[in-house]
Amino acid sequence: MYQAVVERLKHIVDGKNVVTALEDRMTYAYDGTMQTGVPGVVVFPRTAQQVAEVLRLANREGIPVYPRGAGTGLSGGSVPEQGGIALVLTDMNRILEVDTGNLLAVVEPGVVTEALQQEVERVGLFYPPDPGSLKSCTIGGNIAENAGGPRALKYGVTRDYVLGLEVVTPTGEILRTGGKTVKNVTGYDLTRLMTGSEGTLGVITRAVLRLIPRPQDVRTAMAVFATVEGAAEAVAEVSRRGILPTTLELMDDVTIRCVENYLRMGLPLDAGAILLIEVDGFRPAVDEAIVTVEKVCRELGATGVKVAASPAEREELWRARRAVSAAIVQLKPTKISEDATVPRSRVPEMVRRLKAIAQKYGLTMAIFGHAGDGNLHPNILADRRDPEEMARVELAVEELFRAALELEGTLSGEHGIGSMKAPYLPLEVGETGIRVMRGIKQVLDPNNILSPGKMLWG
Amino acid sequence: MKKLSELRSQLDRCSKCGNCQAVCPLYLETKREPLVARGKVFLLDNLIEGRVGWSRRMEEVISLCLLCRTCEVNCPNGVQVARLVLAARAELALARGLSIWKKTAFHYLLTSSGNLNLLARLLYLYQRSGLQSVARKSGLLQALPWGLEDKERLLPMVGRRAFARTVPPVMEAPGEKRRVGYFYGCMTNHAYPGIGQAFLTVMQANGVTVVLPPQVCCGLPALASGDREAVVKLAKRNIGWFRAAGVDRVVVDCASCGSMLKEYGELMGTREAGEFSQKVRDVAEFLTEEVDIRPGAYPVEMTVTYHDPCHLKRYQGIHRAPRELLHAVPGLALREMEGADRCCGSAGSFNLTHCRLSMRVGSHKTRNILATGAEAVVTGCPACRLQLAKGLEQGGSAVPVVHTLEILSRSYLGGKEMG
Structure with missing residues (x-):
């Protein structure tokens, strides 16, 4: 420099x-x-x-x-x-306003997601997006990547909570988009354009975020199925009975075995899938909903269903899911985590294809993720010091993307394109898509100085 | 103990997820990536690959770790960060050498109880002769470099005579049920002889005969600075003396010393050291697990809060035992503070080398202690005690800091002020 x-x-x-x-x-x-x-x-x-x-x-x-x-x-x-x-931007970390009258918060980009959640929960409000790194990651990054999380099924993702932004453009002008109202159709929706723009169109320096009342209570159940198909059928049936769970987390057989070997908590080693199901809302409503969830799972062949009777038991049920990351790296040190997403009825088919891809390239793959919204996290376990294996990983990843697109899905549900998926972007958005996106980029960043190499220019 | 290059699998395990940011006391204070575990892991990886060398800045970055292991507990991949930092410091000591101050301390001062006694005696004279108040008032300390003014304030008030010189080598208990060796550590010996007295009171009351063999520093300050040679030297002496004393238990009232003694086995790799480490017990662990402890008859009517030393909770897995002991004391109420196991920022000599940052870390502790309204803070480590007391003093509070043993001891003796 x-x-x-x-x-x-x-x-x-x-x-x-x-x-x-x-x-x-x-x-x-x-x-x-x-x-x-x-x-x-x-x-x-x-x-x-x-x-x-x-x-x-x-x-x-x-x-x-x-x-x-x-x-x-x-x-x-x-x-x-x-x-x-x-x-x-981590030094810009002030929560400027929590407005209980208008259900919104005004924050700087460096505020840690969990810190915002704790702050608004103190006054009975709720900021639902819950990416896995919420204890460390910042709101600015969440907006730039349009982060999701397990609660997306019921509450949506980050973009559903961004009302307005202050953004510095690549040429150094300060742009204000949206505002403090839920309804706002004035001009192009630049708030949505900036949300998920991955730092290629501007730098977010302030955000107006929508909040909702905090749900009164949560109920959690864990159900064991012989097959992924069985679990998927239960997922579909739960919503047919009029219940929209907050989360529906799925673990496949490889993941279950890894976690059991790691924690020895008594998970069934012959299970094909485990579902972690959570409902939230008013207490009487969730009490009723969890009973229905349990019934549906049993009717559809769950070999075991556990409903947490206390916060301690809820923690115990979550323990398996939370240990996944630690458990799978016991196999091999390098974890390549993807987030290809399909319409949720295609989840069983996607799981089948993923397993076939892993087998074809001789790789170890653990599949877990958000079964409710079709956002799976196939994790390939490899050793980054083994170039031959890493080459196979690359081939497998490309095939995995193609599989997701063939099943009417998308390359990325919540991680973003960045540099890693940039080469594959045309597969999904096509030539016209690329041309339109590049046109937008050109207008805002004529000299291509902001995050060059990311998303469009790979 | 392993070299850095042998710990490569530990470096490979780090997925750079950033979970360590959420809990690292230094990152939370500074929001700077070199201070957090994954930053150090990445730098050490690059060091092994030869892309960076042992520069001054690298030395500073590696010194910026409390070794509190909070990141390890929260690491999804179980990276052993403290091991990596210690290995790095050892390599650094070889590559760049230790400062003359540290070398003198580890190889001459701490290896002989006589030399340390002499230093303590000088410090005592400095603090009580009026010289300290002259130095403080004269502006001399501000005028000298190295932030001496801050550091001088962190010196413990030393006693007139070392604890070990005030007690016989064996304290027989009436109706002896057990016989143990007592490792009292430098802090108890020179700064907090009251803890040593309390140890003896509690053991006597429970039929435990206490043997006090000669002993030197446990070696932790040297280990934390990367001087493994000095640790081995100190460890050999301690192991020899305790073996000669013929005890089957080595009981420690300092969390830091305890964690160090328990690691002699792994560090030295000899059968003798392994057997010694097997005998080591923290005093809270010993009292709850190996003695049918009877609390004293005198009620201790007060509300206290308990601070978990890193070296007790995360190094030795001990956090229930001291609370059990406190609950058993008649009249005593234990009110938990928020973040009871958050590092106080002392971290051995970290509070001397990075004084301001250390006190910033400590300020959260002070706030949490005061929020409980407790009349005293109880802890199991004299090093934490010094830091907690300085923090409370700076915060304008008169809340005393005491060892778990001192509370127990009061239930046997009754009355008397603490602190």
Whole structure:
């Protein structure tokens, strides 16, 4: 990085918030994937004005800028693959407003998702999106990636809770989109455009988030099935009976065996699938709903159903699901986690195809995920130090994407395209899709300085 | 103990998920990635691959860890972060050498109880002769470099005579049921002799004869600084003395020393060291599991809160035992604080090398303690005690910090002020 640029940056954000030592820069070279790229300089802005000045400078000088929050993404979206500036927004972490009258919160991008949830729950409100990394990840990153989570089945994903944004464009202008109302049809929906734009169209510096009243209670059940088909049939039947569960988490046979070997908690080793089902709402309603859920599971051949009678028992049921990550890396150290998603009636077929792909390439694959919304997480377990195996992984991943598309699904349900899935984007959106998206990018970022290499330009 | 390159499988396990950010006391304070576990793991990986070397900055980054192991407990992949950091510090000590201060301390001061006694004596004179107040008032401490003013405040108030010099080598218990060796540690010996007295009171009351063999520093300060040679030197002496004393239990009242003694076996890899480590018990562990403990008859009418030392909860898995002991004391009420097991920030000499950051970490503890309204904080580690007391003092609070043993001891003796 040119010394003159570093000096300018120090002028904009104060010297101690510009970091240039190699050892420090290296720790901003990664996210939750295996992608890496060392930035030339790391900058920690505190205001939208500072972000705008940094972007104006970068735009003028043609320096790549990679905005990021906690760096927990799963698509390589924040990895500075072309060097340049890592723009870290974690110091902008104030919750500016929690408005119980209008059911909304105004926050800066660096607020940790769980911190926001705890804050609004104190006043009886609820911010539902719950990505797996919610204890670490930030709202800015959640919006940029349009993060999901297990509760998406009932409550939707991040975009369903973004009412308005303040965004700094790649040319350094401050854009305000949406507002504080649930209804707003004024002009193009730029809020939705920015939500999920993966840091390629602008840097989010403030967000107005929609909140809802906090559900009174939760009930949890765990059901064991001989086959994935049996579990899928139960999922469908539960909603036919008029129940919309909060979560429907599925674990396949490989996952079950891994978890049991790891925890020895008595999971049946011959099971084909385990469903973790949760309903929330008013107490009498959930008491009734969980009884129906249990009945449906039994009618459809569940070999065992457990309903948690206390918070401690609920924790026990969740213990298996929470241990999945730790359990599967016991097999092999490197975990390649995908999130290809299909319409939920195609889940059994997708699971069959995934298993066939794993077998074809001689790979170990554990499948778990959100059966209720068709968002599966096939995890391939490999060793990143074995190039031959990693080559097979790459082939398997491509085939897995094609399978999802053939089943009318999508490449990514919640992780985003980033750099990892960029080569496959045309498969899903087609030439026209790419042309339209590139046109939008061109208007906002004529010099392609913001997150270059991500999503569209792979 | 393994070298860094032998711990490669540990580095490979890290998936960079960032869960460590949510719990690392240093990351929560600074929001800077080099301070969190995955940042260090990534740097160490690059170090092994030769993409970075042992620079000054690298040294500083590796020093910025409390070794509290909170990240390990929350790591989905079970990466042993503390082991990695210790291995890195050992390699660093070889590559760049230890500071002359640390070398002197580990190889001369701590290896001989006589030398440490002498230092404590000098410190005692400094603190009580009026020299300390002159130094503080004169502005001399501010004028000197190394942030001496902050560090000077962290020095413990030392006693006039070391604890070990005030007691006979064997304290026979009437109607002896057990016989144990007592490892009292440097902090009890020089700064908190009251803990040692309480230890003896509790053991006497429960029919346990206490043998006090000669002993030196457990070696943890040297281990944390990467000086394994010094640890081995210290360990050999301690092992020899306790073997000569012929005891089948080595009971410790310092969480930090306890965790170190329990690791001699793995560290040295000898049968002798392994057998020694097998004999080590923390005092709370010993009292709840191996003695049919009878609490004293005197009620201790007060409300206390308990702080879990990292070296007790996460290194030795002990957190129920001290609470059980406290619950058994008549009249005593235990009110849990939020984050009872959050690191206090002391972390051995971390509070000297990174004084301000350490006190910032500690400030959360102070707040949580005060929020309980407890009349005293109880803990099982003299090093935490020093840090907790400084934090409370800075927060303008007079709440005393005491060892679990001191509460128990009061139930046998009655009355008397604590703190």
